[in-house]
Amino acid sequence: MLHGIRILEFEALGPAPFAGMLLADLGADVTVVHRKTAADTPGKQERNLLDRGKRSIALDLKDTADLAVAHALIKGADGLTEGMRPGVMERLGLGPKEAHALNPSLVYGRMTGWGQDGPRAAQAGHDLNYLSLSGALFYGGLPADVPGVPPTMLGDIGGGAMYLAVGMLAGLLRAKQTGQGTVVDAAIVDGASHMMALLLSMGGQFSTAARGESLLDGPHWSRCYRCADGGFVSVQCLEPKFYAMFLNLMGLADDPDFAAQFDQGLWPQQTSRLAALFALHPRAHWAEIFDGTDACVAPVLSPSEARRDPHMSARAIWGADGPAAAPRFDGAEPSAPKQSPMRGQHSADILSDLKQRGLL
Numbered sequence: 001m002l003h004g005i006r007i008l009e010f011e012a013l014g015p016a017p018f019a020g021m022l023l024a025d026l027g028a029d030v031t032v033v034h035r036k037t038a039a040d041t042p043g044k045q046e047r048n049l050l051d052r053g054k055r056s057i058a059l060d061l062k063d064t065a066d067l068a069v070a071h072a073l074i075k076g077a078d079g080l081t082e083g084m085r086p087g088v089m090e091r092l093g094l095g096p097k098e099a100h101a102l103n104p105s106l107v108y109g110r111m112t113g114w115g116q117d118g119p120r121a122a123q124a125g126h127d128l129n130y131l132s133l134s135g136a137l138f139y140g141g142l143p144a145d146v147p148g149v150p151p152t153m154l155g156d157i158g159g160g161a162m163y164l165a166v167g168m169l170a171g172l173l174r175a176k177q178t179g180q181g182t183v184v185d186a187a188i189v190d191g192a193s194h195m196m197a198l199l200l201s202m203g204g205q206f207s208t209a210a211r212g213e214s215l216l217d218g219p220h221w222s223r224c225y226r227c228a229d230g231g232f233v234s235v236q237c238l239e240p241k242f243y244a245m246f247l248n249l250m251g252l253a254d255d256p257d258f259a260a261q262f263d264q265g266l267w268p269q270q271t272s273r274l275a276a277l278f279a280l281h282p283r284a285h286w287a288e289i290f291d292g293t294d295a296c297v298a299p300v301l302s303p304s305e306a307r308r309d310p311h312m313s314a315r316a317i318w319g320a321d322g323p324a325a326a327p328r329f330d331g332a333e334p335s336a337p338k339q340s341p342m343r344g345q346h347s348a349d350i351l352s353d354l355k356q357r358g359l360l
Contacts, residue, residue, distance in 0.1 A: 020081055158192070
Protein backbone atom coordinates (compact mmCIF):
# COMPACT_ATOMS: atom_id res chain seq x y z
CA MET A 1 0.00 0.00 0.00
CA LEU A 2 2.90 2.38 0.64
CA HIS A 3 5.19 1.13 -2.13
CA GLY A 4 7.45 3.94 -3.34
CA ILE A 5 7.25 5.97 -0.11
CA ARG A 6 10.67 6.61 1.43
CA ILE A 7 10.83 7.10 5.20
CA LEU A 8 13.99 8.06 7.08
CA GLU A 9 13.96 7.03 10.73
CA PHE A 10 16.46 8.14 13.35
CA GLU A 11 17.08 5.52 16.01
CA ALA A 12 14.99 5.92 19.15
CA LEU A 13 13.13 3.77 21.67
CA GLY A 14 9.56 2.49 21.76
CA PRO A 15 6.85 4.31 19.84
CA ALA A 16 8.95 5.94 17.10
CA PRO A 17 10.53 2.70 15.83
CA PHE A 18 7.17 0.94 16.17
CA ALA A 19 5.63 3.54 13.86
CA GLY A 20 8.49 2.90 11.44
CA MET A 21 7.86 -0.85 11.61
CA LEU A 22 4.17 -0.27 10.88
CA LEU A 23 4.99 1.85 7.83
CA ALA A 24 7.50 -0.76 6.66
CA ASP A 25 4.91 -3.51 7.14
CA LEU A 26 2.63 -1.50 4.85
CA GLY A 27 5.29 -1.41 2.14
CA ALA A 28 7.20 1.82 2.73
CA ASP A 29 10.96 1.85 2.14
CA VAL A 30 12.14 2.67 5.67
CA THR A 31 15.81 3.43 6.29
CA VAL A 32 16.79 3.59 9.95
CA VAL A 33 19.85 5.55 11.00
CA HIS A 34 21.43 3.56 13.80
CA ARG A 35 24.07 5.05 16.04
CA LYS A 36 27.59 3.77 15.63
CA THR A 37 28.36 1.81 18.79
CA ALA A 38 30.58 -1.02 19.99
CA ALA A 39 27.61 -3.29 19.27
CA ASP A 40 28.25 -2.72 15.56
CA THR A 41 31.20 -5.10 15.77
CA PRO A 42 30.43 -8.17 13.62
CA GLY A 43 29.20 -11.07 15.69
CA LYS A 44 28.16 -8.84 18.60
CA GLN A 45 24.87 -7.57 17.23
CA GLU A 46 21.28 -8.40 17.96
CA ARG A 47 18.34 -7.91 15.64
CA ASN A 48 15.48 -5.73 16.91
CA LEU A 49 11.94 -6.83 16.06
CA LEU A 50 10.91 -3.19 15.62
CA ASP A 51 13.46 -2.87 12.79
CA ARG A 52 11.87 -5.57 10.67
CA GLY A 53 11.45 -4.69 7.02
CA LYS A 54 13.81 -1.71 7.31
CA ARG A 55 17.23 -1.00 5.89
CA SER A 56 19.94 0.07 8.33
CA ILE A 57 22.84 2.48 8.08
CA ALA A 58 25.11 3.26 11.03
CA LEU A 59 26.14 6.91 11.39
CA ASP A 60 27.84 9.13 13.96
CA LEU A 61 25.78 12.29 13.63
CA LYS A 62 28.49 14.34 15.34
CA ASP A 63 30.93 13.39 12.58
CA THR A 64 30.98 15.88 9.68
CA ALA A 65 31.13 13.22 6.97
CA ASP A 66 28.33 11.16 8.49
CA LEU A 67 26.22 14.28 9.00
CA ALA A 68 26.57 14.95 5.26
CA VAL A 69 25.20 11.45 4.62
CA ALA A 70 22.24 12.23 6.89
CA HIS A 71 21.60 15.40 4.89
CA ALA A 72 21.64 13.38 1.66
CA LEU A 73 19.18 10.90 3.13
CA ILE A 74 16.86 13.77 4.08
CA LYS A 75 17.00 15.16 0.56
CA GLY A 76 15.79 11.85 -0.85
CA ALA A 77 13.10 11.06 1.71
CA ASP A 78 9.35 11.65 1.68
CA GLY A 79 9.12 11.47 5.46
CA LEU A 80 11.34 11.54 8.53
CA THR A 81 10.63 10.26 12.04
CA GLU A 82 12.53 10.86 15.26
CA GLY A 83 11.88 10.18 18.93
CA MET A 84 14.37 12.45 20.69
CA ARG A 85 13.65 14.92 23.47
CA PRO A 86 12.73 18.37 22.15
CA GLY A 87 15.81 20.25 20.95
CA VAL A 88 18.12 17.27 20.42
CA MET A 89 17.67 17.13 16.63
CA GLU A 90 18.12 20.89 16.44
CA ARG A 91 21.44 20.65 18.29
CA LEU A 92 22.55 18.06 15.75
CA GLY A 93 21.64 20.39 12.90
CA LEU A 94 18.84 18.07 11.82
CA GLY A 95 15.76 19.88 13.10
CA PRO A 96 12.72 20.72 10.98
CA LYS A 97 14.13 24.09 9.86
CA GLU A 98 17.34 22.53 8.54
CA ALA A 99 15.50 19.52 7.09
CA HIS A 100 12.98 21.63 5.19
CA ALA A 101 15.79 23.78 3.81
CA LEU A 102 17.12 20.57 2.28
CA ASN A 103 13.72 19.13 1.31
CA PRO A 104 10.70 21.50 1.40
CA SER A 105 8.17 18.70 0.84
CA LEU A 106 9.45 16.55 3.73
CA VAL A 107 6.95 15.33 6.33
CA TYR A 108 8.89 15.60 9.61
CA GLY A 109 7.43 13.38 12.35
CA ARG A 110 8.34 13.99 15.99
CA MET A 111 7.46 11.49 18.74
CA THR A 112 7.60 12.48 22.40
CA GLY A 113 5.72 11.78 25.59
CA TRP A 114 4.89 15.35 26.66
CA GLY A 115 4.99 17.11 23.28
CA GLN A 116 7.30 19.70 21.75
CA ASP A 117 6.17 22.48 24.12
CA GLY A 118 4.56 22.96 27.52
CA PRO A 119 5.98 22.98 31.08
CA ARG A 120 6.93 19.29 30.99
CA ALA A 121 8.31 19.17 27.44
CA ALA A 122 11.95 18.81 28.53
CA GLN A 123 11.26 16.37 31.37
CA ALA A 124 11.76 12.62 31.31
CA GLY A 125 8.75 10.35 31.54
CA HIS A 126 7.38 6.96 30.64
CA ASP A 127 4.16 5.39 29.42
CA LEU A 128 2.55 5.22 32.86
CA ASN A 129 3.32 8.89 33.59
CA TYR A 130 1.80 10.09 30.32
CA LEU A 131 -1.35 8.03 30.88
CA SER A 132 -1.72 9.29 34.45
CA LEU A 133 -1.42 12.98 33.58
CA SER A 134 -3.79 12.68 30.60
CA GLY A 135 -6.55 11.24 32.79
CA ALA A 136 -6.58 7.92 30.95
CA LEU A 137 -5.15 5.95 33.88
CA PHE A 138 -7.92 7.09 36.22
CA TYR A 139 -10.15 4.21 35.14
CA GLY A 140 -7.35 1.62 35.07
CA GLY A 141 -8.12 -0.82 37.83
CA LEU A 142 -10.80 -1.94 40.23
CA PRO A 143 -12.29 0.57 42.70
CA ALA A 144 -10.67 -0.93 45.80
CA ASP A 145 -7.22 -1.04 44.24
CA VAL A 146 -4.70 1.56 43.19
CA PRO A 147 -4.72 2.21 39.42
CA GLY A 148 -3.08 -0.70 37.66
CA VAL A 149 -0.06 -0.69 35.37
CA PRO A 150 -1.47 -1.37 31.89
CA PRO A 151 0.68 -2.89 29.14
CA THR A 152 3.16 -0.32 27.86
CA MET A 153 1.52 -0.48 24.45
CA LEU A 154 -1.51 1.49 25.70
CA GLY A 155 0.39 4.77 25.85
CA ASP A 156 3.51 4.19 23.77
CA ILE A 157 1.69 2.48 20.91
CA GLY A 158 -1.98 3.49 21.23
CA GLY A 159 -1.42 7.11 22.23
CA GLY A 160 1.96 7.49 20.56
CA ALA A 161 3.05 5.35 17.62
CA MET A 162 -0.38 5.09 16.01
CA TYR A 163 -0.89 8.85 16.13
CA LEU A 164 2.56 9.39 14.67
CA ALA A 165 1.77 6.97 11.84
CA VAL A 166 -1.59 8.61 11.12
CA GLY A 167 0.03 12.04 11.22
CA MET A 168 2.72 10.92 8.81
CA LEU A 169 0.15 9.51 6.39
CA ALA A 170 -1.91 12.70 6.54
CA GLY A 171 1.19 14.80 5.94
CA LEU A 172 2.27 12.60 3.03
CA LEU A 173 -1.14 12.99 1.40
CA ARG A 174 -0.95 16.77 1.65
CA ALA A 175 2.64 16.84 0.42
CA LYS A 176 1.60 14.81 -2.61
CA GLN A 177 -1.20 17.27 -3.38
CA THR A 178 0.61 20.53 -2.65
CA GLY A 179 4.35 19.81 -2.51
CA GLN A 180 4.38 21.35 0.94
CA GLY A 181 5.98 19.56 3.86
CA THR A 182 4.90 19.76 7.48
CA VAL A 183 5.93 18.91 11.03
CA VAL A 184 3.95 16.24 12.90
CA ASP A 185 4.04 16.80 16.68
CA ALA A 186 2.89 13.43 18.06
CA ALA A 187 2.75 13.35 21.87
CA ILE A 188 1.54 10.44 23.96
CA VAL A 189 -0.39 12.77 26.28
CA ASP A 190 -2.21 14.14 23.24
CA GLY A 191 -3.03 10.72 21.83
CA ALA A 192 -4.05 9.22 25.17
CA SER A 193 -6.37 12.17 25.84
CA HIS A 194 -7.81 11.92 22.33
CA MET A 195 -8.56 8.20 22.80
CA MET A 196 -10.67 9.09 25.84
CA ALA A 197 -13.27 10.50 23.47
CA LEU A 198 -14.68 6.97 23.32
CA LEU A 199 -15.34 6.97 27.06
CA LEU A 200 -16.67 10.52 27.08
CA SER A 201 -19.06 9.63 24.26
CA MET A 202 -20.81 7.28 26.67
CA GLY A 203 -22.15 10.26 28.58
CA GLY A 204 -22.55 10.92 32.27
CA GLN A 205 -21.11 7.61 33.40
CA PHE A 206 -17.63 9.00 32.78
CA SER A 207 -18.15 12.42 34.33
CA THR A 208 -17.97 11.03 37.86
CA ALA A 209 -14.94 11.77 40.01
CA ALA A 210 -15.21 8.41 41.77
CA ARG A 211 -13.39 5.35 40.51
CA GLY A 212 -15.49 2.22 40.26
CA GLU A 213 -18.70 4.08 39.44
CA SER A 214 -18.33 4.47 35.69
CA LEU A 215 -19.94 2.20 33.17
CA LEU A 216 -16.90 0.01 32.53
CA ASP A 217 -14.70 0.03 35.64
CA GLY A 218 -17.23 -0.87 38.34
CA PRO A 219 -19.85 -3.38 37.15
CA HIS A 220 -19.76 -7.09 37.89
CA TRP A 221 -20.11 -7.70 34.16
CA SER A 222 -16.98 -5.69 33.22
CA ARG A 223 -13.93 -7.20 34.90
CA CYS A 224 -11.74 -10.30 35.17
CA TYR A 225 -12.30 -13.21 37.53
CA ARG A 226 -9.90 -15.77 38.99
CA CYS A 227 -10.62 -19.43 38.28
CA ALA A 228 -9.94 -22.53 40.36
CA ASP A 229 -6.59 -23.21 38.67
CA GLY A 230 -5.30 -19.66 39.08
CA GLY A 231 -6.17 -18.68 35.52
CA PHE A 232 -8.47 -15.79 34.65
CA VAL A 233 -11.43 -15.03 32.41
CA SER A 234 -12.57 -11.64 31.15
CA VAL A 235 -16.22 -10.63 31.23
CA GLN A 236 -17.65 -7.57 29.51
CA CYS A 237 -21.26 -8.15 28.51
CA LEU A 238 -22.35 -4.51 28.33
CA GLU A 239 -25.48 -4.84 26.18
CA PRO A 240 -28.55 -6.28 27.96
CA LYS A 241 -29.01 -9.07 25.40
CA PHE A 242 -25.42 -10.23 25.93
CA TYR A 243 -25.81 -9.89 29.69
CA ALA A 244 -28.92 -12.08 29.57
CA MET A 245 -26.97 -14.75 27.66
CA PHE A 246 -24.16 -14.52 30.20
CA LEU A 247 -26.55 -15.04 33.11
CA ASN A 248 -28.17 -18.00 31.38
CA LEU A 249 -24.84 -19.76 30.83
CA MET A 250 -23.84 -19.06 34.43
CA GLY A 251 -27.13 -20.57 35.67
CA LEU A 252 -28.31 -17.21 36.98
CA ALA A 253 -31.06 -16.36 34.49
CA ASP A 254 -33.82 -16.47 37.12
CA ASP A 255 -31.79 -15.17 40.03
CA PRO A 256 -33.37 -11.89 41.27
CA ASP A 257 -30.03 -10.68 42.61
CA PHE A 258 -28.79 -10.24 39.04
CA ALA A 259 -31.92 -8.81 37.42
CA ALA A 260 -30.78 -5.19 37.81
CA GLN A 261 -27.76 -4.95 35.53
CA PHE A 262 -27.06 -1.23 35.97
CA ASP A 263 -27.82 -0.72 39.67
CA GLN A 264 -24.47 0.51 41.05
CA GLY A 265 -25.52 -0.27 44.60
CA LEU A 266 -25.75 -3.95 43.75
CA TRP A 267 -22.47 -4.23 41.85
CA PRO A 268 -20.30 -5.17 44.88
CA GLN A 269 -22.46 -8.09 46.01
CA GLN A 270 -23.03 -9.25 42.42
CA THR A 271 -19.27 -9.20 41.89
CA SER A 272 -18.67 -11.26 45.04
CA ARG A 273 -21.12 -13.92 43.96
CA LEU A 274 -19.65 -14.18 40.47
CA ALA A 275 -16.15 -14.36 41.93
CA ALA A 276 -17.21 -17.32 44.08
CA LEU A 277 -18.78 -19.07 41.08
CA PHE A 278 -15.79 -18.63 38.77
CA ALA A 279 -13.49 -19.89 41.52
CA LEU A 280 -15.25 -23.26 41.50
CA HIS A 281 -13.83 -24.42 38.17
CA PRO A 282 -10.61 -24.06 36.14
CA ARG A 283 -10.27 -21.62 33.27
CA ALA A 284 -10.68 -24.33 30.61
CA HIS A 285 -14.11 -25.17 32.04
CA TRP A 286 -15.36 -21.64 31.59
CA ALA A 287 -13.70 -21.24 28.19
CA GLU A 288 -15.60 -24.30 26.97
CA ILE A 289 -18.93 -23.08 28.34
CA PHE A 290 -18.69 -19.68 26.66
CA ASP A 291 -16.96 -20.79 23.45
CA GLY A 292 -18.99 -19.87 20.37
CA THR A 293 -21.47 -17.68 22.27
CA ASP A 294 -22.20 -13.95 22.31
CA ALA A 295 -21.89 -13.70 26.10
CA CYS A 296 -18.67 -11.67 25.74
CA VAL A 297 -16.49 -13.88 27.91
CA ALA A 298 -12.96 -14.94 26.97
CA PRO A 299 -10.04 -16.60 28.74
CA VAL A 300 -7.06 -14.41 29.65
CA LEU A 301 -4.22 -16.01 27.70
CA SER A 302 -0.48 -15.61 28.03
CA PRO A 303 1.34 -14.57 24.83
CA SER A 304 2.50 -18.14 24.25
CA GLU A 305 -1.04 -19.45 24.76
CA ALA A 306 -2.42 -16.81 22.40
CA ARG A 307 -0.16 -18.12 19.64
CA ARG A 308 -1.88 -21.51 19.91
CA ASP A 309 -5.45 -20.27 20.16
CA PRO A 310 -7.61 -21.60 17.28
CA HIS A 311 -8.86 -18.17 16.21
CA MET A 312 -5.43 -16.58 16.33
CA SER A 313 -3.99 -19.56 14.45
CA ALA A 314 -6.72 -19.46 11.80
CA ARG A 315 -5.86 -15.86 11.02
CA ALA A 316 -2.13 -16.59 11.10
CA ILE A 317 -1.67 -13.67 13.45
CA TRP A 318 1.59 -14.99 14.89
CA GLY A 319 4.64 -16.11 12.95
CA ALA A 320 7.99 -17.45 14.02
CA ASP A 321 9.46 -13.92 14.15
CA GLY A 322 6.56 -12.05 15.72
CA PRO A 323 3.07 -10.79 14.91
CA ALA A 324 1.80 -10.50 11.36
CA ALA A 325 1.40 -7.11 9.71
CA ALA A 326 -1.87 -5.28 10.34
CA PRO A 327 -4.29 -4.13 9.07
CA ARG A 328 -5.18 -6.35 6.12
CA PHE A 329 -6.40 -5.29 2.71
CA ASP A 330 -9.02 -6.81 0.44
CA GLY A 331 -7.57 -8.80 -2.42
CA ALA A 332 -4.05 -8.88 -0.99
CA GLU A 333 -2.57 -11.81 0.88
CA PRO A 334 -0.77 -10.66 4.04
CA SER A 335 2.92 -10.76 3.22
CA ALA A 336 5.38 -12.17 5.72
CA PRO A 337 7.36 -9.30 7.31
CA LYS A 338 10.99 -9.17 6.30
CA GLN A 339 13.69 -9.99 8.82
CA SER A 340 15.11 -7.21 10.96
CA PRO A 341 18.55 -6.04 9.79
CA MET A 342 21.75 -5.97 11.73
CA ARG A 343 22.85 -2.47 12.71
CA GLY A 344 24.48 -0.86 9.68
CA GLN A 345 23.83 -3.92 7.51
CA HIS A 346 22.88 -1.87 4.45
CA SER A 347 25.33 1.00 4.86
CA ALA A 348 27.27 0.27 1.67
CA ASP A 349 24.13 -0.23 -0.41
CA ILE A 350 22.52 2.94 0.93
CA LEU A 351 25.61 5.05 0.25
CA SER A 352 25.81 3.63 -3.27
CA ASP A 353 22.13 4.42 -3.87
CA LEU A 354 22.58 8.01 -2.64
CA LYS A 355 25.47 8.51 -5.06
CA GLN A 356 23.55 7.03 -7.98
CA ARG A 357 20.64 9.41 -7.25
CA GLY A 358 23.00 12.37 -7.12
CA LEU A 359 22.22 13.12 -3.49
CA LEU A 360 25.70 12.55 -2.12
